[in-house]
Amino acid sequence: MDRVVEIFKKIYLIFFLLFFFENANSQVIQKTLSYKKYNISFVNKMTCVFGKTVNEKDIIQVGLTKKGLFFYEEPFELNKKFNSISKKKFFVKKTWFGDYELKITDRKDKNSKIIIDFKNKKAKLNNEKGQFNSERCY
Amino acid sequence: MVKLFKYTLCVLILITSSLKAETSKEFNTDPNSAFSFAPAPGSEAQKFLKTIGLKEGYNDPKNNNGSTIYVAIGEGSATANNNSQTIHDARYNAYRRALLQAKSKYVQFLGVEISTSMENIVKENTMPEPEQIVERAVKKTTGNVSEFEKIKKLINLKLDQALKKEGYNKDDPKEKKQEVIKKVLASNEFKSTTRVAAQAALAGFQTFTTFEQSNAGDKVFITVVGVWSNKLNELANAIKAKDFNNIPAGTPKKPIAEQIPNDPGVLIGTFGAKMYVNENGEREVVAFGHASPLKEGRRDLLNNACKQSEIKAKADITLFVNENVYYTSELSERDISQDLQVNGKEQYTSFQGKKFDEKIKSIGQLNDASFETVDTKVVPGNSVFAASDCISIVKWSPSGERARTGMKNQTGQKNNNTFSGNNQKMNSRQGGSGSRDF
Numbered sequence: 205m206d207r208v209v210e211i212f213k214k215i216y217l218i219f220f221l222l223f224f225f226e227n228a229n230s231q232v233i234q235k236t237l238s239y240k241k242y243n244i245s246f247v248n249k250m251t252c253v254f255g256k257t258v259n260e261k262d263i264i265q266v267g268l269t270k271k272g273l274f275f276y277e278e279p280f281e282l283n284k285k286f287n288s289i290s291k292k293k294f295f296v297k298k299t300w301f302g303d304y305e306l307k308i309t310d311r312k313d314k315n316s317k318i319i320i321d322f323k324n325k326k327a328k329l330n331n332e333k334g335q336f337n338s339e340r341c342y
Numbered sequence: 343m344v345k346l347f348k349y350t351l352c353v354l355i356l357i358t359s360s361l362k363a364e365t366s367k368e369f370n371t372d373p374n375s376a377f378s379f380a381p382a383p384g385s386e387a388q389k390f391l392k393t394i395g396l397k398e399g400y401n402d403p404k405n406n407n408g409s410t411i412y413v414a415i416g417e418g419s420a421t422a423n424n425n426s427q428t429i430h431d432a433r434y435n436a437y438r439r440a441l442l443q444a445k446s447k448y449v450q451f452l453g454v455e456i457s458t459s460m461e462n463i464v465k466e467n468t469m470p471e472p473e474q475i476v477e478r479a480v481k482k483t484t485g486n487v488s489e490f491e492k493i494k495k496l497i498n499l500k501l502d503q504a505l506k507k508e509g510y511n512k513d514d515p516k517e518k519k520q521e522v523i524k525k526v527l528a529s530n531e532f533k534s535t536t537r538v539a540a541q542a543a544l545a546g547f548q549t550f551t552t553f554e555q556s557n558a559g560d561k562v563f564i565t566v567v568g569v570w571s572n573k574l575n576e577l578a579n580a581i582k583a584k585d586f587n588n589i590p591a592g593t594p595k596k597p598i599a600e601q602i603p604n605d606p607g608v609l610i611g612t613f614g615a616k617m618y619v620n621e622n623g624e625r626e627v628v629a630f631g632h633a634s635p636l637k638e639g640r641r642d643l644l645n646n647a648c649k650q651s652e653i654k655a656k657a658d659i660t661l662f663v664n665e666n667v668y669y670t671s672e673l674s675e676r677d678i679s680q681d682l683q684v685n686g687k688e689q690y691t692s693f694q695g696k697k698f699d700e701k702i703k704s705i706g707q708l709n710d711a712s713f714e715t716v717d718t719k720v721v722p723g724n725s726v727f728a729a730s731d732c733i734s735i736v737k738w739s740p741s742g743e744r745a746r747t748g749m750k751n752q753t754g755q756k757n758n759n760t761f762s763g764n765n766q767k768m769n770s771r772q773g774g775s776g777s778r779d780f
Contacts, residue, residue: 232465239459246450247399251671251700263698265536265673270451277536277673278458289458290534290675311532311677324385342417342443 238289244279245270250320252327252341262329262336266306266320276306276318386553387415387565390772400451411571412451413550416443420562429562430634430731434654436564437552437613444568445547446540446669446702454540454669463531527688529680540669545582546574548627548662549614551775556726566614573779574617577625581663581711586740592619592779598626599716602735603774606721610731615655615662616776618737626739627662628716628776631655634729648718648732655736656713661706663738671700712746713738 249267256262267275272282274296280286282304286294293309304320316331325341391397391413401411418439422432553565573590580589595601598620603609615629631654635643679692716735723730 232463234461234463237460237462239457242456242458243453244456245453246447249447249450251698263673263696265538265671265698275456277534279456289460291460323388 240278240289242279244273244275246275248322249275250322250325250327250341252320252338254327254329254336255339256333256336261339264318264327264329266304266318266327268322274304274306276308386772387551387567390551390553390567406571409571409573411569412448414444414447414451414568414570416440416445416447416566416568418443418564418566420564423561424556424726425728427636427638427729428634429727429729430632431650433554433562433564434613434632436562437549437566440552440564440566441549441568441614442667442702442704444566445544445665445667445704448544448547448568448570449540449542449667449669450538452540452542454538456539457535457537459535461531461533461535463529463533465529465531467527527681527683529678531679532677533674535672535674538669538671542667544570544665544667545578545663546570546576547665548574548616548776549658550616552611552613552773554611554773564613573625577617577627578663581627581738582708584710584743586743589625589740591623592625592777594621594623595619595777597621598628598737598739601776602628602716606719608772608774609719609733610721610727612733612773613658615658616774619777619779620739622741624740625777626737627659628735628737629655629658629662630774631658631734631736633732635732638723638730644720644730644732647730648720648734651732652715652718652734652736655734657706659711659713659736659738660708661704663706663708663711665704665706668703669701671698673698711738712742714742 246267247270249265251263251265254262254264264276269275269279273279274282276294276296277288277290277292278286280288280294280296283297284295288294291311294306296304296306299305299319302321302323304322306318306320308316308318310316314332316329318327318329320327327338327341329336329338388398395405396411396413398413398415401413403410416439418436418441420429420432420436422429426432547568547570550567550569552567554562555565556562577589580586595618598618601618603612609630610632612630613632615627618626618628620626631651633647633650633654635647637643674697675694676697677692677694680690682689682691713736716737718735719733721731721733
């Protein structure tokens with residue numbers, strides 16, 4: 205009888221541990237909150253790298269579409285506030301000098317500004333950490 | 343009435359100028375005004391385009407004798423220094439990178455698919471330290487040492503498999519194992535991603551001209567002005583289809599051999615495939631391939647370099663005729679907060695970062711085409727570039743194709759003419775360009 209109890213004890217232990225390891229591992233919940241798709245043509249597109257510090261860099265992708273929209277994460281109209289899918293607010297206008305001035309308000313309500321010069325392949329970034337000229341744009 | 347008009351005009355001018363002044367002032371008082379722009383790498387190319395009445399991007403057929411022209415500028419830098427023996431291969435690869443970038447702009451002009459998404463990833467790690475779990479659990483259930491060992495082995499086996507999935511390997515050093523165990527108790531990640539994808543079959547995209555900068559001590563930087571036009575497209579399609587009657591005729595020029603740059607300073611900076619119009623008004627495609635020998639002073643190695651440069655030139659013609667270009671980029675922004683357990687203590691960290699991946703891929707294919715080697719030139723090592731450069735000039739022509747009929751598998755011949763380099767410092771220079779009859 206004791207022998208049977210011992211065997212059941214072992215079986216119980218093995219099942220318990222097997223169940224435990226199957227369920228005790230890290231759990232990941234991944235949710236796609238929102239998704240959008242666009243088909244556009246780029247008249248101009250530029251990728252710029254800013255060196256904030258030696259170790260920290262920022263990178264942006266901006267463009268102009270055939271239909272006259274501005275592109276930063278998503279295509280949107282000039283001179284009109286735009287709420288992006290990434291929960292940021294964008295506003296872009298063309299300056300007197302032919303550059304584009306993009307104002308960004310991020311999810312934490314922090315403001316930054318990027319001035320984009322497509323013609324000379326340059327950009328400058330202005331945010332709470334300081335002002336940065338693009339290291340390279342291509 | 344006139345007075346009133348003059349007055350209104352004056353007021354308007356005053357308002358406009360004050361507005362402009364205000365804007366300029368606003369711009370100048372902006373902290374950004376501390377910045378200034380240095381000449382951009384592609385500015386030489388932009389200037390060149392201005393002189394010939396073209397602009398980067400789409401050029402209206404109305405201004406170009408009914409020909410639709412698209413111009414794209416790309417840049418690339420060499421990975422080797424000028425004193426390296428492989429400098430000319432590195433320069434050629436820089437050229438290819440620049441051309442590919444120019445092509446990717448054209449492909450993106452033709453149309454891209456953009457998808458943007460926002461994700462929230464929550465991670466919770468409820469796994470305690472593995473060895474402790476096994477010992478505690480087994481000891482509780484059985485007091486028998488041999489039984490304990492048996493069960494422990496069995497459990498450990500299962501545990502190892504489960505942990506491997508988590509990046510934990512029992513054979514790893516202790517520090518590494520601790521690293522995995524301590525990694526994350528909980529994390530919350532916001533991730534926004536922008537994906538750009540474009541794909542197009544290109545026919546007739548050629549290198550119009552190249553600009554090369556090679557400052558002392560700096561690596562070579564190459565700017566390519568690439569061009570696509572409907573005439574170039576027709577030529578490429580005719581080569582592919584072997585239908586030479588539909589190639590648009592051009593204004594007769596000098597024989598091709600006389601149009602090819604003969605100045606070593608220009609020739610060394612001339613890359614890729616270009617369309618030329620010959621003395622009969624026929625359009626031909628001429629390509630310039632470059633390669634350096636493995637060592638200087640060895641005839642056999644120089645010959646090998648010349649063979650390689652010939653292959654490169656042929657590859658350039660192939661890509662001109664029939665190429666598929668794929669562009670993809672992914673820019674993700676992450677905002678992560680984490681609860682970590684380090685040495686038994688809980689720590690909180692957060693960071694923001696971006697990840698950018700860009701891929702441009704090109705595949706070319708051309709079957710059963712006839713190439714003719716026009717010339718092979720060698721520019722010896724000099725004060726700018728340590729290594730010799732073997733430049734192969736290869737062409738495709740309708741007359742060559744016709745002559746080939748019935749003579750399949752016959753290849754062209756090459757000359758091994760050499761000439762001395764100018765042994766002078768090479769400043770920023772422009773390579774040769776083909777016919778401008780786009």
